[in-house]
Amino acid sequence: MMQELAMHILDIVHNSIRAEANSITVNVFCKKNEDICGFTVIDNGIGMRADVLDKVLDPFFTTRTTRKFGLGLPLLKMTCTMCDGEFSITSTPWQKTEVIAKMKRSHMDTPPWGDLAQTWMECFHAFPLGRLIFNFDFDDQKVVIDSDEIINAIGDRELCHDSAVLIQLRDYVADQITPYLREESYEIIERFTAHS
Amino acid sequence: MKSLSDLQRIRDEAKKRVSMREGNQEYRIVVGMATCGIAAGARPVLTALVEEAAKNNYPVTVTQTGCIGMCTLEPIVEVFGPQGDKTTYVLVDAKKAIEILEEHIGKGKVKSVTF
Numbered sequence: 001m002m003q004e005l006a007m008h009i010l011d012i013v014h015n016s017i018r019a020e021a022n023s024i025t026v027n028v029f030c031k032k033n034e035d036i037c038g039f040t041v042i043d044n045g046i047g048m049r050a051d052v053l054d055k056v057l058d059p060f061f062t063t064r065t066t067r068k069f070g071l072g073l074p075l076l077k078m079t080c081t082m083c084d085g086e087f088s089i090t091s092t093p094w095q096k097t098e099v100i101a102k103m104k105r106s107h108m109d110t111p112p113w114g115d116l117a118q119t120w121m122e123c124f125h126a127f128p129l130g131r132l133i134f135n136f137d138f139d140d141q142k143v144v145i146d147s148d149e150i151i152n153a154i155g156d157r158e159l160c161h162d163s164a165v166l167i168q169l170r171d172y173v174a175d176q177i178t179p180y181l182r183e184e185s186y187e188i189i190e191r192f193t194a195h196s
Numbered sequence: 197m198k199s200l201s202d203l204q205r206i207r208d209e210a211k212k213r214v215s216m217r218e219g220n221q222e223y224r225i226v227v228g229m230a231t232c233g234i235a236a237g238a239r240p241v242l243t244a245l246v247e248e249a250a251k252n253n254y255p256v257t258v259t260q261t262g263c264i265g266m267c268t269l270e271p272i273v274e275v276f277g278p279q280g281d282k283t284t285y286v287l288v289d290a291k292k293a294i295e296i297l298e299e300h301i302g303k304g305k306v307k308s309v310t311f
Contacts, residue, residue: 007234014229018262064263072231118243125246126229126260153203163258164250165210172200 002075004114005039011072012041012099013123019045019097022130026123028116029137030105030184037110038085038102047093056089076101083107112188113181117174120145121166128161134173138180145173213253221278223256223301225249228272230263236270237289244290245273245297254301275300 002008009026016024021043030037048056055061059074073089076099080087085103090096103110120134124147132147150169151157159165227233227242245258264272269286273296276282283306285296299305 002235007239010229010239011231011234014262071235075231115239118239121246122229122239122242122260125258149200150203153200154207156207159207159210159214161257162210162214162250163246163256164213164253165206166246167250168206172202 002079003111005037005111006114006116006119008076008079008101008111009039009041009116010119010122012076012101014126015072015099016041016043016045016097017127017130019043019047021045021097023133024123024127024130025133025135027135027137030139032105032139035105036085036102037105038080038100040098040100042096042098044095045097047091047095047097049093053089053091073099079103079109079111083110085110106191108191113184116177116181117170120173121170124150124169125161125166128157136177136180138177138184141180143176145176217253217255221255223254223278224276225256225258226261226274226276227258228262228264228270228274229260232263232267233270233272236267238271240290241271241273241288241293244293248294248297252297252302254297256297256301 002011009028013024013026023044025042027040027042029039052063057074057077059071077087079085080101080103083103084107085101087102088098088100090098116136123134124132127147130147134145136143136145151160154160154165160169225245227238227245229238229242242258242260245256248254249256249258264270264274266272266286271286271288273285273288273293274282275285275296283300285292288296
């Protein structure tokens with residue numbers, strides 16, 4: 001089971017990487033007034049035909065050969081439905097494949113965000129040759145992390161994957177998004193104490 | 197690091213470190229990070245490996261891969277030596293990952309793990 005939304009994001013981004021995408025966009029959003037939170041992952045990889053798209057939410061379907069089932073998408077769908085949310089997946093091969101996961105923000109079972117900066121680092125690390133854009137959209141606060149900008153500023157693609165550089169980049173992303181997430185976690189604590 | 201302009205400094209530091217390592221034989225460490233790996237706790241393992249490698253400047257490149265094929269034994273860490281030899285560690289956690297770096301990369305000994 002995935003205990004955090006950050007884990008789900010990482011898992012879905014890994015699908016995009018395996019689909020040979022060269023551009024991946026992740027939108028992470030949380031809107032208090034609409035009471036929704038969730039994320040979308042958009043890539044331009046190999047995509048899926050309509051018949052495959054029908055089967056992709058079946059846990060006993062996978063195209064890989066190392067094991068006989070694929071649980072990433074079914075687990076995410078389960079989380080979304082469990083939390084009064086929506087889940088959808090659409091695909092146009094080599095153009096746009098989009099996974100949308102939305103949850104009710106105030107629902108008891110909606111998982112916490114988890115370490116989003118860590119997830120960013122892991123996605124960036126696993127996807128060295130493409131362009132990875134993370135849009136964080138938290139109410140009025142918007143943060144965009146574009147891997148091309150970072151690589152241009154460093155000027156050396158290979159150096160970006162040095163362990164020490166990765167950690168500093170992760171801390172940079174954490175600095176950008178932490179103020180909001182801190183506020184968010186206080187709210188979660190309040191929500192739980194109110195229930196108990 | 198507070199802003200992207202600090203990247204210049206980071207780049208210079210990293211270049212210096214990488215050149216210090218040159219001449220040393222490079223190891224490659226691969227962590228399985230598919231659904232099975234993530235669910236079993238591969239994220240803290242990867243974090244520990246990256247942080248520890250950075251701290252001690254070990255001659256390693258840490259990379260991620262998808263499902264290695266033995267989901268019940270995740271988190272799996274594979275170490276590829278400079279001579280092309282491969283060692284597979286299974287059921288790894290953050291603590292074991294650090295031990296692997298110390299013993300295998302640091303001292304060149306293959307660490308056997310008991311269950």
